Amino acid sequence: MPEETFEPKIVAFFCNWCTYIAADLAGTSRLKYAPNARVIRTMCSGRVDPQFVLEAFAQGADGVLIGGCHPGDCHYQEGNYKTLRRATLLRRVLEAMGIEPARFRLEWISASEAERVKTVVNEMVEQVRALGPLHVVAPEDVPVPHLREEVAA
Amino acid sequence: MRMPQISGSPNGRPRVGVYICHCGTNIAGIVDVRALSEHAATLPGVVVARDYKYMCSDPGQELIIRDIAEHDLHRVVVASCSPLLHEQTFRNAAAKGGLNPFQVQMVNIREHDSWVHADRQAATAKAKDLIRAAVRRVALHRPLERRRVPINPDALVVGGGIAGIHAALTLANAGKHVYLVEREPTIGGHMAQFDKTFPTLDCAACILTPKMTQVRAHPNITLWTYSEVAQVGGYVGNYEVTVRRKPRYIVEDLCVGCRECIEACVYKEGKTRDEFNLGLSKRKPIYMPFPQAVPQLVVIDPETCIEFKSGKCKKTCVEVCGDRKAIDFTQQERVETIHVGTIVLATGFKVFDAQRIPYYGYRTYPQVYTALEVERLVNAAGPTSGEVVLRDGRRPESVAIVHCVGSRDENTNRWCSRVCCMYSLKLAHLIKEKTDAEVYNFYIDIRTPGKGFEEFYNRVQEEGTHFIRGKVADIYPAGDDRGRLIVQAEDTLLGKVRKIPVDMVVLAVGLEPRPDTQDVRRLFNITCSTEGWFLERHPKLAPVNTFTDGVFLAGACQGPKDIPDSVAQAGAAAAEALALIDAGSVELEPYTAFVVEEDCSGCKTCIPLCPYNAIAFVAETKKAAINEVLCKGCGVCVAACPSGSITQNFFEDEAIFEEIKGVLAHA
Numbered sequence: 001m002p003e004e005t006f007e008p009k010i011v012a013f014f015c016n017w018c019t020y021i022a023a024d025l026a027g028t029s030r031l032k033y034a035p036n037a038r039v040i041r042t043m044c045s046g047r048v049d050p051q052f053v054l055e056a057f058a059q060g061a062d063g064v065l066i067g068g069c070h071p072g073d074c075h076y077q078e079g080n081y082k083t084l085r086r087a088t089l090l091r092r093v094l095e096a097m098g099i100e101p102a103r104f105r106l107e108w109i110s111a112s113e114a115e116r117v118k119t120v121v122n123e124m125v126e127q128v129r130a131l132g133p134l135h136v137v138a139p140e141d142v143p144v145p146h147l148r149e150e151v152a153a
Numbered sequence: 154m155r156m157p158q159i160s161g162s163p164n165g166r167p168r169v170g171v172y173i174c175h176c177g178t179n180i181a182g183i184v185d186v187r188a189l190s191e192h193a194a195t196l197p198g199v200v201v202a203r204d205y206k207y208m209c210s211d212p213g214q215e216l217i218i219r220d221i222a223e224h225d226l227h228r229v230v231v232a233s234c235s236p237l238l239h240e241q242t243f244r245n246a247a248a249k250g251g252l253n254p255f256q257v258q259m260v261n262i263r264e265h266d267s268w269v270h271a272d273r274q275a276a277t278a279k280a281k282d283l284i285r286a287a288v289r290r291v292a293l294h295r296p297l298e299r300r301r302v303p304i305n306p307d308a309l310v311v312g313g314g315i316a317g318i319h320a321a322l323t324l325a326n327a328g329k330h331v332y333l334v335e336r337e338p339t340i341g342g343h344m345a346q347f348d349k350t351f352p353t354l355d356c357a358a359c360i361l362t363p364k365m366t367q368v369r370a371h372p373n374i375t376l377w378t379y380s381e382v383a384q385v386g387g388y389v390g391n392y393e394v395t396v397r398r399k400p401r402y403i404v405e406d407l408c409v410g411c412r413e414c415i416e417a418c419v420y421k422e423g424k425t426r427d428e429f430n431l432g433l434s435k436r437k438p439i440y441m442p443f444p445q446a447v448p449q450l451v452v453i454d455p456e457t458c459i460e461f462k463s464g465k466c467k468k469t470c471v472e473v474c475g476d477r478k479a480i481d482f483t484q485q486e487r488v489e490t491i492h493v494g495t496i497v498l499a500t501g502f503k504v505f506d507a508q509r510i511p512y513y514g515y516r517t518y519p520q521v522y523t524a525l526e527v528e529r530l531v532n533a534a535g536p537t538s539g540e541v542v543l544r545d546g547r548r549p550e551s552v553a554i555v556h557c558v559g560s561r562d563e564n565t566n567r568w569c570s571r572v573c574c575m576y577s578l579k580l581a582h583l584i585k586e587k588t589d590a591e592v593y594n595f596y597i598d599i600r601t602p603g604k605g606f607e608e609f610y611n612r613v614q615e616e617g618t619h620f621i622r623g624k625v626a627d628i629y630p631a632g633d634d635r636g637r638l639i640v641q642a643e644d645t646l647l648g649k650v651r652k653i654p655v656d657m658v659v660l661a662v663g664l665e666p667r668p669d670t671q672d673v674r675r676l677f678n679i680t681c682s683t684e685g686w687f688l689e690r691h692p693k694l695a696p697v698n699t700f701t702d703g704v705f706l707a708g709a710c711q712g713p714k715d716i717p718d719s720v721a722q723a724g725a726a727a728a729e730a731l732a733l734i735d736a737g738s739v740e741l742e743p744y745t746a747f748v749v750e751e752d753c754s755g756c757k758t759c760i761p762l763c764p765y766n767a768i769a770f771v772a773e774t775k776k777a778a779i780n781e782v783l784c785k786g787c788g789v790c791v792a793a794c795p796s797g798s799i800t801q802n803f804f805e806d807e808a809i810f811e812e813i814k815g816v817l818a819h820a
Contacts, residue, residue: 017680043801046787075700112680
């Protein structure tokens with residue numbers, strides 16, 4: 001592998017009922033996509049605490065993807081609306097921290113949209129690859145100082 | 154990091170066993186499973202790491218059970234397929250070995266890795282990251298107990314077609330009380346509109362109407378027609394369902410179904426499109442969909458009834474009803490709330506709207522019919538008393554049947570509707586029998602994979618029906634004095650274009666999801682396939698289950714199906730519901746959230762976030778409290794709590810932080 005090829009690491013939070021199932025379906029359909037995403041399963045995208053996203057960036061993720069059910073389709077009625085609300089605020093925080101918008105993505109992917117898992121992951125990997133590695137400060141200087149203590153506690 | 158201390162373990166750290174599944178070559182073909190187990194063995198806390206051909210097999214599970222004893226394991230990580238497939242399997246194995254079932258973590262290296270990546274090195278690296286994350290996470294797993302809740306033995310069946318009828322009868326015969334809710338004024342569904350059924354040519358009414366009557370008479374069935382489910386709340390075993398019962402302006406208990414009111418209506422002739430006959434006849438404002446309707450009740454259509462429109466009708470219907478007093482123009486919609494433990498959805502399909510393919514001329518040329526319309530024409534109880542005649546009363550001498558209309562077509566629906574080949578053959582036989590017309594089948598492929606289907610196809614061929622292999626490209630007037638239409642197709646067997654003049658064209662329309670499928674799906678909190686059919690939990694292993702426990706699927710709402718398959722699936726759905734009901738109780742996943750009281754500041758942020766009103770503010774303590782019974786475990790409040798005082802079982806912040814660190818830690 002030529003050394004200039006940068007392989008971004010993407011942390012993906014997928015909800016149990018829509019996007020995780022879609023990713024399973026991508027598997028059973030044998031769709032091929034970029035191997036850069038690492039999926040963490042939560043029951044609802046609304047479980048994704050903004051701290052998870054910050055922690056992922058702090059730990060060296062080059063991008064973070066959240067996948068949830070389409071608006072109106074949440075297994076828990078409206079959890080994804082809370083996700084949307086948080087993501088909107090979080091995006092501003094990330095921008096203020098100098099993290100490019102393309103590194104954080106929220107996508108609605110229903111259980112049947114395997115093809116979309118493939119497209120979204122591929123797209124995101126390409127966009128983040130173009131941006132290059134995330135220049136994060138040393139883990140000790142994580143922009144949210146109390147986070148580190150809390151996790152360590 | 155809060156690490157549970159285990160006495161008798163080095164550093165007090167939980168002892169972890171890691172198991173990598175080859176899944177034959179499904180995983181091992183792409184991922185270097187040996188490298189994975191070697192890597193896993195080096196991870197902190199791991200005391201044993203193995204890879205094995207099939208972890209889900211008995212010997213695979215035995216491996217875990219034995220290791221728990223021999224290596225004194227406290228935690229187990231299994232890297233194999235999706236947890237949605239085998240999490241339960243490995244939790245059970247761990248429990249057999251003496252662990253709490255929730256001290257297991259699964260890693261999805263098949264669906265999310267080996268099946269979606271082609272690069273061996275990258276796929277192996279990804280698997281290592283995921284396993285590392287799981288090993289770090291599992292160390293924090295606390296023992297959890299599943300909640301056990303009782304199951305309400307009553308069941309709800311939605312949709313009164315053949316699938317819903319069969320499911321309802323099966324449940325009722327097993328002694329369970331069933332609510333059967335049907336939107337139309339009668340049960341029977343599409344099957345009630347058919348004449349004969351393929352391939353046996355049984356008369357549809359002869360086999361269906363006795364079952365409809367049984368439903369009506371069954372002491373365990375509450376039948377609500379002209380009704381729709383409006384709201385669904387609760388969870389498996391304990392659903393609360395609201396049903397809207399539309400007014401039919403007839404007092405059900407007083408109407409005897411004599412139909413004298415229809416006769417007496419001030420309208421001497423019907424003026425309204427008869428839905429049951431697909432507009433091939435007219436009905437009056439007061440009507441019964443068809444003579445064998447169940448229940449045997451008339452219904453008044455307020456849109457066309459003069460009394461509703463002007464209030465100045467002579468009300469001859471009321472007059473003739475007399476002492477029975479069954480007509481009530483003031484009837485209002487009623488809303489009923491019922492409690493059931495299980496739900497069977499049998500909401501059926503709609504036929505493809507042939508107008509979407511304009512060059513087939515449906516509704517442009519009166520000689521073009523859909524197959525369902527022809528079902529009504531050949532039906533002895535239909536608008537022409539079983540005579541196959543054109544709209545002008547003439548008997549057709551030549552008929553073209555166009556297959557795959559709205560099926561197997563990139564421009565409309567890509568799927569095969571499964572029933573059209575066979576019903577086309579059936580209609581070919583019936584039309585030929587009744588009219589002795591020349592019948593031309595224009596087909597792409599003839600698909601007859603069913604018991605007795607191929608034999609029926611041979612029979613129809615021997616009867617002299619013509620088969621032309623070609624997709625019809627155009628239908629246009631021949632311009633002759635018979636008013637015939639030219640059906641044009643390229644015969645792919647002869648390699649030339651055929652233009653055949655016919656008196657009648659039958660479009661073999663495919664099956665589609667009902668237009669309100671998405672609303673129904675949301676109502677019952679289930680999922681749909683891309684095409685819009687209700688999605689089963691697993692295509693092979695759980696074909697009648699949905700992702701919502703206690704909600705089952707029957708019939709064509711799950712995908713195109715013929716009558717035998719619909720009935721078989723309805724029986725299966727009823728059996729699955731019975732298995733739940735007869736177990737008496739059901740275990741719920743313990744993924745609920747709870748408030749750590751000493752950390753709660755009483756800010757009330759969480760309270761409005763909960764869609765289930767499971768969080769209350771306790772005035773005495775000035776803290777929030779979560780009602781575990783109402784909590785469904787989404788974790789929205791956990792993510793929102795500013796003081797971090799809410800914890801979600803199994804999805805604890807610490808566990809997820811460990812997972813994040815694990816996937817990102819460089820090997």
